[in-house]
Every structure is written in C-alpha cells, then in structure tokens.
Amino acid sequence: MKVRFLPFAENLFNDSAIAVPTEIDPNLPSETISTALSNGWVWKIPLTNRFGNGYVYSSQYTTPDEAETELRTHLGILESDAEARHLKMKVGRTEQTWCNNCVAIGLSQGFIEPFEATALQFVYSTIDEFSTAFEEGDFTNQYQEDFNDRMNKNFEGIRDYIVLHYKANSRIDTQYWIDNRENQNLSDNLKEMLNVWYGIEDLEAALTRLNIGQYYSQRSWTCLLAGVGIFPRQENLSVADEANRLAAQSDLDYVDKFIAGCSLNFQPHARVLVSD
Numbered sequence: 001m002k003v004r005f006l007p008f009a010e011n012l013f014n015d016s017a018i019a020v021p022t023e024i025d026p027n028l029p030s031e032t033i034s035t036a037l038s039n040g041w042v043w044k045i046p047l048t049n050r051f052g053n054g055y056v057y058s059s060q061y062t063t064p065d066e067a068e069t070e071l072r073t074h075l076g077i078l079e080s081d082a083e084a085r086h087l088k089m090k091v092g093r094t095e096q097t098w099c100n101n102c103v104a105i106g107l108s109q110g111f112i113e114p115f116e117a118t119a120l121q122f123v124y125s126t127i128d129e130f131s132t133a134f135e136e137g138d139f140t141n142q143y144q145e146d147f148n149d150r151m152n153k154n155f156e157g158i159r160d161y162i163v164l165h166y167k168a169n170s171r172i173d174t175q176y177w178i179d180n181r182e183n184q185n186l187s188d189n190l191k192e193m194l195n196v197w198y199g200i201e202d203l204e205a206a207l208t209r210l211n212i213g214q215y216y217s218q219r220s221w222t223c224l225l226a227g228v229g230i231f232p233r234q235e236n237l238s239v240a241d242e243a244n245r246l247a248a249q250s251d252l253d254y255v256d257k258f259i260a261g262c263s264l265n266f267q268p269h270a271r272v273l274v275s276d
Helices: 064-075 119-136 144-167 175-182 188-198 203-210 218-227 239-248 252-263 269-274
Strands: 005-007 016-022 033-037 040-046 051-057 085-088 092-094
Touching: 016 064, 033 064, 040 064, 051 064, 092 144, 119 144, 144 175, 144 188, 144 218, 188 203, 188 218, 203 218
Parallel strands: none
Antiparallel strands: 005 092, 016 051, 016 085, 033 040, 040 051
C-alpha cells in the first residue's frame, strides 16, 4: 500500500530481543518480573511448564553474542542448558492504519517494545475503533481520517509513557542508560507532563487538557515517577509539601512483612490454576 512507516528509534532505543526458556519453580509465581541489565531489560514470565525469559536490548550498544552472554549470566544457565532465539523488533507505527480498503492490524500496523505489553491493546482498540467508524459512516470511508488520527494518538500516547520509564532512570553504569536519561527527543505532551509534575500542578487536569488520559491514568503517572524517586523540584515545594512528603515515607520492611502475611490467606498460584 506504500504507507510510510514512522520509526520511534529516536526515543525508544531497543530494537532486538533474545528469548530463552528456563525450568519453572515448583512454587509457581503469579507475576512477571522485569529486571534492568546493562543495555536493556529482561522479562521473566511464569508459565505452567516453564519460565519464559527474554532480553530486550539495543543493538547500538551491544552485539547479539554479548547480549546472549549477559542474559545467560543473569539467568545462571549455560549455552547447553537451553537454546536462545534472537529476534529483531521494528518499533514504530504506520502513518495510516486505514488506507483505501485495507486496515492494518497487529504487526502490520506497528509495534512498541514489550515493556508495557501493549500489543493486544493495539489489536483490540483498532478492531473496536474501526468497527465503530465504519458502521457510523454507513460502511463508507467517511470517518477514515478521524479513525487514523485516533489510532496515531493511541500509539503516540502509549509510546510517551514507555519512553518515560527510560527517561526517568538514574543509572550511571552504562552509556545506554545515560543516553536514555539525557535524551531530549521527547514529544510535546511528555514534556508538558514532566513540567506539570515538577511544578506540582494538577496531573488529572493536564491529562484532560492534553486529551491523553485514556492511555494511562493519573495514578499510573504518579506511581511511575514517584516509584523511581523523581519528585517535584525542591524550589517548588512549600514547607507543608515537604512535611507531607516526609510523613508519607513508609517502612518498606514493614510493608514487605505485611504483604507476606496477607499472602497466607490465599492458595498457591499453581493450585488455583488447576482448580475447577
């Protein structure tokens, strides 16, 4: 269809991945764990018969062989323990999702690296939005432009939130993480959200004003920024603000013990999966 592809490489550096399975733990976890490595991050997903592990990284900063060695070291496995699959990722989106009588869905439409596991969201939202636009347009292309605009904003909105994970990092051990933090290739919406956060303004109002609240909520932005230790600038804090911030600090050991105690009220994950 000769529709242009718009890469996101200027602010999402990762373009490669390595997948390696490992043995599942008898005490089956219920969560996916993401761990930062030197030039990207690793997922660890518990399945019923194995752990799915993968290293998402940037080929600008390391080679496939170096990345595989780092992943195996992280997992504590040898080359003979499991075969690795090397993958390339084309991160970005098409300029138009709906062109002539064709609608791109899934990887033909675009892809954002798997950090927030958004691939299924794009598939679902595209089908839902197209069905609505096509029916309301009396099964013509009347709302084609509006549909394409919504799809593009969906990609841009989710892209910005994922970029923030990298922009907000505080690591200084590798050039990859330093370059991510110092990267100034940010969208106007992301710059505005950061200014609102640093200026102690209303995040909810900003999300509404920028029309991006449907992608990630105010709670998501707050958890991400505060979770990595980024808070409003000191000069913007009043005495009351600083007092409230200090009062809100928690005893993390107590929180861990409390959660561990709560977990005793539930069955093991593996037992729940096989129960009727």
